[in-house]
Amino acid sequence: MLTDPQTCMTAVRSRDARFDGWFVTGVRTTGIYCRPSCPATPPKARNITFYPSAAAAQANGFRACKRCRPDASPGSPEWNARADLVARAMRLIADGVVDREGVHGLSRRLGYSTRQIERQIRAELGASPLALARAQRAQTARVLIETTALPLTQVAHASGFGSIRSFNDTVRAVFAMAPRELRSKTRLSAGHVSAGNAWHHLQLRLPFRRPLRVDNLFGHLVATAVPGVEEWRDGAYRRTMQLPHGPAVVALRPDDGFVAARVWLRDLADLPVAISRCRWLLDLDADPEAIDAHLAADPMLAPLVAGAPGRRVPRTVDGVELALRLVLGQQISTRAARTHAARLVQAYGEPIDDPDGGLTATFPEAAVLATASDETLAMPQSRRATLRGLAAALADGAIDVSTSANWDDTRRDLLALPGIGPWTVEGVAMRALGDPDAFLATDLGVRQAMSRLGIPDSGRAAHTASEPWRPWRAYAVQHLWASGPHEINQLPEQARKPA
Structure with a gap:
């Protein structure tokens, strides 16, 4: 992942959207993390920490920027261009394996020990497989909260959360708002209908x-x-x-x-x-x-x-x-x-x-x-x-x-x-x-x-x-x-x- 400070700072100052998804910017004075192309005035370099993933920024206590929505940026192109253990693990995490089978299921599919996978992923992305899956669930939840009229209990289920409490806690921690607050700020369209009670x-x-x-x-x-x-x-x-x-x-x-x-x-x-x-x-x-x-x-x-x-x-x-x-x-x-x-x-x-x-x-x-x-x-x-x-x-x-x-x-x-x-x-x-x-x-x-x-x-x-x-x-x-x-x-x- 791209975390070279000079390159990252150049991308932030030029608001270069090509780097969205490559890294995120944590602003220590505000406690917010942004995508490189955030339209807000770039903060001073001494106040910035660059993280290789949104999950790493969230794990260090940063909340997603409400303006640039870094959680909604395209994924890193790196995972689709590599065949090493970390890239393969990231593709499985994106496919929901950790949510369905846990980290043990991830390690079983990859043929490596859980400890080895945890160590390599954390070293490169600054977060554990569970934290990466949690960040993905939070993004899915935000999409559903803001674009559909689904009841929030169904949003929690659809996003992969095991309980309403973990859903509420995660949304608050990542977006600094409760699910109901996020929804109250959104004008909903007809994003959710049923067809003969068979389809969502x-x-x-x-x-x-x-x-x-x-x-x-x-x-x-x-x-x-x-x-x-x-x-x-x-x-x-x-x-x-x-x-x-x-x-x-x-x-x-x-x-x-x-x-x-x-x-x-x-x-x-x-x-x-x-x-x-x-x-x-x-x-x-x-x-x-x-x-x-x-x-x-x-x-x-x-x-x-x-x-x-x-x-x-x-x-x-x-x-x-x-x-x-x-x-x-x-x-x-x-x-x-x-x-x-x-x-x-x-x-x-x-x-x-x-x-x-x-x-x-x-x-x-x-x-x-x-x-x-x-x-x-x-x-x-x-x-x-x-x-x-x-x-x-x-x-x-x-x-x-x-x-x-x-x-x-x-x-x-x-x-x-x-x-x-x-x-x-x-x-x-x-x-x-x-x-x-x-x-x-x-x-x-x-x-x-x-x-x-x-x-x-x-x-x-x-x-x-x-x-x-x-x-x-x-x-x-x-x-x-x-x-x-x-x-x-x-x-x-x-x-x-x-x-």
């Missing part, structure tokens, strides 16, 4: 660092959308997903400075997880200016980056689903892959009643597809065997494709399966694991784009040519793909907006 409906805003190029991000998701599970409706990408406490539906619409999110949940306790997975899906915690500056240093890529700054990597809300879909799509067109996946959804997906669209089911579980009949797997026998083998390995936990996986281990385990090659492995690494340096050197679209640019596009020569793009080759792939006319590079015509 909430409307949220997901912040990001500018710029954000939406055409390839949303265009990719729409072009590869599986009927029944995903759709593009009224300018929003909509999809179903399975969360710890039940199914959910999300609708994500790009807007000016944020992504508008509508979420339908069976259980409000799944809200933090839903938010985390939507942010991961759209790569909203990336630092686009740093990535673009690095890639633009290569004269071959510079024109592509200059013409479309802010490209993100379209990811997934479920690594298991993504891995299975990549096998379905091996050596066939995007349209054919959608057809295969839709057939499996119709046969094995869990039905849902979409409250606001045409979605019909969640994607089938791996254990179900491991025993799928030949009639529903209309593909060559070798690919059927590959799909079943991968599904079985995913179902029994032999292969980890979650956001907290060890990237090298997952690559090795996938390559050991018959029928899994580099294209599938790097696709999983890029979109499920979130490796920013994943590189699909054998992808036809990537090779064609490299050839058009005069870049060697085969074998070892392609990898050598891509070395200057490290550690951001997954983003270079987005630029290469977007240089062609494929439908994944554009929004549907009726919803296209100027970048």
Whole structure:
């Protein structure tokens, strides 16, 4: 994390929003912590302490600034660009593992002792895993208090608090106001409704660092959308997903400075997880200016980056689903892959009643597809065997494709399966694991784009040519793909907006 005093002070004095989420500023004279871009007059350097996380500032007795709302800034881009223990732990904490399973559950998933995880996280972030989870719960609570009409008892439950008392105490400590005071200062919109008493409906805003190029991000998701599970409706990408406490539906619409999110949940306790997975899906915690500056240093890529700054990597809300879909799509067109996946959804997906669209089911579980009949797997026998083998390995936990996986281990385990090659492995690494340096050197679209640019596009020569793009080759792939006319590079015509 960034805590170099000189660099941090420069960012604060210039109110540089690019550093929001990298660190927070604790002002000792006021007891308040701010984001670097806070519009208030910067305090004197001698009165400032820089903290690597909001949780660290809260643990040292600082309250969140009511003006700049540092708790609502985009997350640190560092956690999505690293594969070490701390980064993997942070991705699990964001996904709600500490709230659901405790620190022991976190250590069990990571394969390290609780003491070792506590020590490393505290050394880098200045706070314990429990404090980081508490800060996340406080932010979720604030969003719900200020944007919905949910009763405060339900807000406490949805935010992950175990009791009303801990909810009240945390909100007071972090925001210097009781929950009712926070709500009294807010003009509520119709942020919470019910649909047949089955769904909780909430409307949220997901912040990001500018710029954000939406055409390839949303265009990719729409072009590869599986009927029944995903759709593009009224300018929003909509999809179903399975969360710890039940199914959910999300609708994500790009807007000016944020992504508008509508979420339908069976259980409000799944809200933090839903938010985390939507942010991961759209790569909203990336630092686009740093990535673009690095890639633009290569004269071959510079024109592509200059013409479309802010490209993100379209990811997934479920690594298991993504891995299975990549096998379905091996050596066939995007349209054919959608057809295969839709057939499996119709046969094995869990039905849902979409409250606001045409979605019909969640994607089938791996254990179900491991025993799928030949009639529903209309593909060559070798690919059927590959799909079943991968599904079985995913179902029994032999292969980890979650956001907290060890990237090298997952690559090795996938390559050991018959029928899994580099294209599938790097696709999983890029979109499920979130490796920013994943590189699909054998992808036809990537090779064609490299050839058009005069870049060697085969074998070892392609990898050598891509070395200057490290550690951001997954983003270079987005630029290469977007240089062609494929439908994944554009929004549907009726919803296209100027970048």
